[in-house]
Amino acid sequence: MTTPFKAISSLGSRVRSGVSNLGAFMRLAGAILVRSGTAIRRARLVSQQVHFIGNHSLLIIAVSGLFVGFVLGLQGYYTLSRYGSEEALGMLVALSLTRELGPVVTALLFAGRAGTSLTAEIGLMKAGEQLAAMEVMAVDPIRRVLVPRFWGGVIAMPVLAAVFSMVGVIGGWVVGVLLIGIDPGAFWSQMQEGVDVINDVLNGFIKSVVFGIAVTLVALHAGWTARATPEGVSRATTRTVVVSSLLVLGLDFVMTALMFS
Amino acid sequence: MPLWMWQAAACNAESVSQRGQAIKGYAFSCSGRATHPCDQPRAKRRPRERRHARYNGGEFIDSKPMTTVPSSDTILQFADVALGYGDHTVLSGISLEARKGQVVALMGGSGSGKTTLLRAATAQILAQKGRVAAFGQDIAQMEGEALRQLRQRMGVLFQQGALFTDLNVFENVAFPLREHTRISESQIYERVLEKLDAVGLKAAAHLRISEISGGMARRVALARAIVLEPELILYDEPFAGLDPISLGITARLIRDLTDKLGCASVLITHDVNESFAIADQVYMVGQGKLIAQGSPTELSASQNPYVRQFLDGQPDGPIAFHYPVSPAFTTWLEQRKGRRP
Numbered sequence A: 001m002t003t004p005f006k007a008i009s010s011l012g013s014r015v016r017s018g019v020s021n022l023g024a025f026m027r028l029a030g031a032i033l034v035r036s037g038t039a040i041r042r043a044r045l046v047s048q049q050v051h052f053i054g055n056h057s058l059l060i061i062a063v064s065g066l067f068v069g070f071v072l073g074l075q076g077y078y079t080l081s082r083y084g085s086e087e088a089l090g091m092l093v094a095l096s097l098t099r100e101l102g103p104v105v106t107a108l109l110f111a112g113r114a115g116t117s118l119t120a121e122i123g124l125m126k127a128g129e130q131l132a133a134m135e136v137m138a139v140d141p142i143r144r145v146l147v148p149r150f151w152g153g154v155i156a157m158p159v160l161a162a163v164f165s166m167v168g169v170i171g172g173w174v175v176g177v178l179l180i181g182i183d184p185g186a187f188w189s190q191m192q193e194g195v196d197v198i199n200d201v202l203n204g205f206i207k208s209v210v211f212g213i214a215v216t217l218v219a220l221h222a223g224w225t226a227r228a229t230p231e232g233v234s235r236a237t238t239r240t241v242v243v244s245s246l247l248v249l250g251l252d253f254v255m256t257a258l259m260f261s
Numbered sequence B: 001m002p003l004w005m006w007q008a009a010a011c012n013a014e015s016v017s018q019r020g021q022a023i024k025g026y027a028f029s030c031s032g033r034a035t036h037p038c039d040q041p042r043a044k045r046r047p048r049e050r051r052h053a054r055y056n057g058g059e060f061i062d063s064k065p066m067t068t069v070p071s072s073d074t075i076l077q078f079a080d081v082a083l084g085y086g087d088h089t090v091l092s093g094i095s096l097e098a099r100k101g102q103v104v105a106l107m108g109g110s111g112s113g114k115t116t117l118l119r120a121a122t123a124q125i126l127a128q129k130g131r132v133a134a135f136g137q138d139i140a141q142m143e144g145e146a147l148r149q150l151r152q153r154m155g156v157l158f159q160q161g162a163l164f165t166d167l168n169v170f171e172n173v174a175f176p177l178r179e180h181t182r183i184s185e186s187q188i189y190e191r192v193l194e195k196l197d198a199v200g201l202k203a204a205a206h207l208r209i210s211e212i213s214g215g216m217a218r219r220v221a222l223a224r225a226i227v228l229e230p231e232l233i234l235y236d237e238p239f240a241g242l243d244p245i246s247l248g249i250t251a252r253l254i255r256d257l258t259d260k261l262g263c264a265s266v267l268i269t270h271d272v273n274e275s276f277a278i279a280d281q282v283y284m285v286g287q288g289k290l291i292a293q294g295s296p297t298e299l300s301a302s303q304n305p306y307v308r309q310f311l312d313g314q315p316d317g318p319i320a321f322h323y324p325v326s327p328a329f330t331t332w333l334e335q336r337k338g339r340r341p
Helices: A003-034 A037-041 A043-082 A086-127 A130-136 A141-180 A184-194 A197-224 A230-260 B003-010 B013-022 B114-121 B144-152 B169-180 B185-198 B214-226 B244-261 B272-278 B296-300 B305-312 B327-339
Strands: B074-085 B088-099 B103-108 B129-134 B154-157 B232-236 B264-269 B281-286 B289-294
Touching: A003 A141, A003 A197, A037 A043, A037 A141, A043 A086, A043 A141, A086 A130, A086 A141, A086 A184, A086 A197, A086 A230, A130 A141, A130 B154, A141 A184, A141 A197, A197 A230, B074 B114, B074 B264, B088 B103, B088 B114, B088 B129, B088 B264, B088 B281, B103 B114, B103 B244, B103 B272, B114 B129, B114 B232, B114 B264, B144 B154, B154 B214, B169 B185, B169 B214, B185 B214, B214 B232, B214 B244, B232 B244, B244 B264, B244 B272, B264 B272, B272 B296, B281 B296, B281 B305, B289 B296, B289 B305, B296 B305
Parallel strands: B088 B289, B103 B264, B103 B281, B154 B232, B232 B264
Antiparallel strands: B074 B088, B074 B129, B281 B289
């Protein structure tokens, strides 16, 4: 086969593989949603996952939020001071966090911390025949394993984003008010004045829920389809980080365009 | 609780009535077993009978399609079955059956396809040819809820144990009870500790799976496989990794369970001594087919070179130790040689 034909063949193969993977992903997502009644009937399984996913991610989210708040405080002050608007620092920090950085950075950290953990756990369960054992025991592994983890991730993500934003605001306050010396009354009143609950906080919340759904589904799918070998699980965890990070950034652009245009 | 006490407890009519009321869609609606086999007259039970041997005077038996009509006691039946993965056929012409109260051993060398048989029995793979039937129903025709109901009547001990690593020992054994029954927490507690005691691990109930040895993990998996007291129990290498004491107790436990519950037990094993001590019927697979079958006594007297080599562990014989050379290997070897400086 000549080189141009090889290239076309290779491209076709990649496209077909991509479409096939997307179809498999959507089918798994559909299967999880259809079986989601388990999340209500057996809420304890979901609460365990919220604890596992959320609690274990709390520290990294809080510390990251604090440093992002520090940086926002510094950068915001340098920029605003050019225009003599230092008092608006509180509003700038809060808007940046609730609209964008809170949901997006939390989702990226969530993908790296909880997403990889979910993928590795499911992949290792597959490698250890645990999923096959469940199936043979007449227990649906999607219902028993994937559904609680999915809803655990979807619930934990907005809570973590809220924690990130709150700690970030505190970080901005520490830099702006305590270190630089901006008036605390102006800091908080400008924030209160400039942040809208519906347009900013609710939209940020919606973003974080969508990111939670996307990252958790990608992580579960990667684990579910991982090859049952150490190398396969390793590749799947890498895929989780890469795919979910790109998906979060892409979805963020689309949602920002829809929400704030 | 010592083994003999557990055995007595297994025949306890109270636990039988609890089971009958509690297990949804299990045993009674499907099997028609209204009472525990232990409560039935002894004559109706079939412990340790040597039945249906198709062995022919110790001679080599070609695997042929089963021509006998399965009786109502038949729990698992393979009729002229071919099994494999994709286009590759691992075993063909397999005919065997396991009946109530019978321990059936499936033996053969490594890679001979024994685990493939177990996968076919549990509908993890479908037969390429022939019919696999469990409880009189063709497995290939079953899916969804019907397959789920069928699997609830089976217990499977996986080769690697397949214990859930996010649960501790107690919760692993309790898992089938929590998923398939509505019995109270106190009943689960009693039942699980009873089964763990039977495998000698009652005091390990609190341990995490990462804290127990490989042999202990297999015993926990055994307790989990029998906790629902299923009608068909499939054991994939139940004796692997066990010390001599655990091995003997496990073998006796399998035999006693089969007798007490009147279930069918299928052992996939390499262990000749222990399996011959408890089995009613032995099937040997190798070279992609059923090589021999019969009672342990009959196979022990066999002069079939395959059987003799396997039973005596002889290095020379029809079973090759070395993996056969294939064209793919030859090509690979040539390429490797070409790379050398």
